[in-house]
Amino acid sequence: MPGHGPDPLLLSHGWPGSVFEFLELIPRLTNPGRYGGDPADAFTVIAPSLPGFGLSYAPGQARFSAEAMADCLASLMSEVLGYTRFGAQGGGDWGSFMAARLGYAYPDRISGIHLNFLPLRHDAGLVDKPTAEEARYLQELAHFLREEAGYQAIQGTRPQTLAYGLTDSPAGIAAWIAEKFRAWSDCQGNLETAISLMTY
Known part of the structure; x- marks a missing residue:
């Protein structure tokens, strides 16, 4: 070494x-x-x-x-x-x-x-009188919980059902994972600008 x-x-x-x-x-x-x-x-x-x-x-x-x-x-x-x-x-x-x-x-x-990820509680009630910056964060948090957290509910409550479906479909698992990388990276909607895709 x-x-x-x-x-x-x-x-x-x-x-x-x-x-x-x-x-x-x-x-x-x-x-x-x-x-x-x-x-x-x-x-x-x-x-x-x-x-x-x-x-x-x-x-x-x-x-x-x-x-x-x-x-x-x-x-x-x-x-x-x-x-x-x-x-x-x-x-x-x-x-x-x-x-x-x-x-x-x-x-x-x-x-x-x-x-490289900040673990935070997803509880909007933690702030009584938010500052402007905190209010913006809480707005973004509400959007995330409404629009981006569905996978957590599925994986947290019915993971086996999802697993069988994704195991049966390579395209399904690729889409499931790629959608998260697209949503969570700074690619502005074009995944290939943020993550290099391998070609075979």
Whole structure:
């Protein structure tokens, strides 16, 4: 491993995603000298599949709460791998929930967190007398909850029904995931301006 004693860094992905999102990032973190960076900035990267998601799910397995997933990752890092302190990066929704939760629940083990998604409560009642900026945020939140949160209801209440339908249709799963990337990226309606699409 390049560098002297690289700091351990936990990468956690979000939905819809997997550890495959990190394939191009990991070499840059573990061997920055190869990409024009300082070799002393290298990390030891640990990138598990989130418990209960994708590659880490077995049929009939009990579902993990956000707290249970964070506890599982903390156990992996400290009890299994033996790191006393480590950094945590949260990618996307669930990854950011995990990194934020690790920073909250295990401050003695976490050297720092990095999030690319800010986990916030979706409760407009938290602000009594909103400022103009807060009022704009609450308007955007109301729009999101009305127009963009349907997938949460389906996945949270009838995930198996959805899973069977999407498993049966590669075009269906592609559309389901691509629609979210289109809605959540800054592509102005044209997904290819924000995300490079692979062609085969």
